[in-house]
Amino acid sequence: MSDLLVRAARGERTERPPVWLMRQAGRYIPEYREIRQDYTFREAISTPEVAERITLLPWDIFEPDGLVMFSDILTVLEPLGLDYHIESGVGPVIENPVTRPAEVPDNHTDVREELDYVGALLERLQRSVGDRTSIIGFTGGPFTLAAYAVAGQPAGKKQKPIRRFRVEYPEAFRSLLERFTDVVVEYVEYQVEAGADVIQLFDTYAGLLTPDDYREFVQPLHRRIFEAIDVPSIAFVRNPGGSLDLLADSGADAVSLDWTVDMRRAREQLGDVPVQGNLDPSYLLGDEEFVREKTAEVIEKAGPEGHILNLGHGIDRETPVENAKAFVETAKEWEWE
């Protein structure tokens, strides 16, 4: 593998920032939309040859320093017996949501068997381009998984169902988070065995908890997960501004920042914790010059040590491919003195 991304995730000074984009194999690429005419999202992620083709699309366009497997943050719902499908125009819908304590799953099937297609995908990626880029595995984090499991469908900007569940059934809430953590731990170990060079945990919604609840219910589980990961790891939470210290202390090697925090200030607050991010994805809807200018600002603010260039969140489906390319090229052409 090319180790630029791994070195930055470990906090090393790099000659230029390594770069990849969250959701880089997605709808903004015309070939992706073509492939998806033949496969549903679930079919595409669970068929290794199709998932490999999709994962490699951005590689053919701009050779990012990290190639994130084409998969879903919700795959681990399956080993817990939570069936879901993607409803067009809605998002993931869970057929048997957890609405009361008795419905918290108390065991799970074998993760390696249930999610063998993920292992197969990572092995394929490692064989095809593993010597030229870093292969990135990922999963949803326990709070975000629980938020989907309880709501049964996308639950809006305040994620009310899971926050209500926490208040009404605090013990069941804790158990549910722990069950997800058990599965996530097995899953990340499996991903590393199968070839992941880096793992990112998306606990996207954890920033919607009060910092006290985050500290009490979620942070110890993040630590359990990151302790189980033997490769460089990255923690992602949206709206992290109120919990930056908790995120930095999660046990992850690096912290992925969204665009609502300033990179320079975050660096000051976080000390030498490696960071990833954090260009506003909407900036990639501007013209190419604007993209290059704003990308350079992020790189300048982050400095040469332990920075992985990325967006603050997934790339927008309406992004011109040329702009994604300009973003990547800005990093590739960068030279720290």
Add this chain to the structure above:
Amino acid sequence: MSDLLVRAARGERTERPPVWLMRQAGRYIPEYREIRQDYTFREAISTPEVAERITLLPWDIFEPDGLVMFSDILTVLEPLGLDYHIESGVGPVIENPVTRPAEVPDNHTDVREELDYVGALLERLQRSVGDRTSIIGFTGGPFTLAAYAVAGQPAGKKQKPIRRFRVEYPEAFRSLLERFTDVVVEYVEYQVEAGADVIQLFDTYAGLLTPDDYREFVQPLHRRIFEAIDVPSIAFVRNPGGSLDLLADSGADAVSLDWTVDMRRAREQLGDVPVQGNLDPSYLLGDEEFVREKTAEVIEKAGPEGHILNLGHGIDRETPVENAKAFVETAKEWEWE
């Protein structure tokens, strides 16, 4: 007027924290739901006698230290010629949204005439209970108003339409914010003349901007607005964690915090800036003992100087009235040494 709230907003030490709840005259009160069977939301806010009856409902239940007029953050769309209605299950829908630069309004009708029902309401409130509580006026802030104006309907957790508009048409974006600011300035002046003792600005979505964009586009407008307000003023932004310093430096007397920041840490960061908040509204869905315990934690963390007790956001419509009462009583029974 009773001046406990005003004194706290000015940063004074108070014998106990003054208390009110955002959206305290709302669906969680059975009488509210009854009244609303006879009037649409727009009818209710624009008919002073009805709006007064609704505003006073929480007064009859728990006598809060602030009585917030029953109105809408979007009323100022009207003087700018943006017509909107509330669609059941959707929220506010604007019939003629601003989708391109040519549609940015370039003038506005007389705010005092267009929104005379707001002045009439404030005068009524001042007459009926103005000697026993503080009357709170409010409006949406420029970025939030622009977000609605551009999207034309509620735009989800990332407010993509306005963020895209900012990138595609930065000059029109600036003009749109300025037009809203012109109207908001007239509107808050009118509210103070009509009897508002305190004004709160809800620029709810401004925390979705990058801190650089917030500083460049929004903060100077907040300053213009707060300079025009001759009574104590409060600034509210959701997810303020990444922009707390900008919010504190907006020219408002006090800063209203949502539940995603820790009150104690915010106090450390903000120095002697008065604060409002910040109980997680979902905590009011627990049992009464839990409500009292968590409310006391917020009061303890905030300390005796310049703290207005409130929720981190509007009260949930499923809140038991008894819990809202327990929240208010916890403040009323408090005694700082």
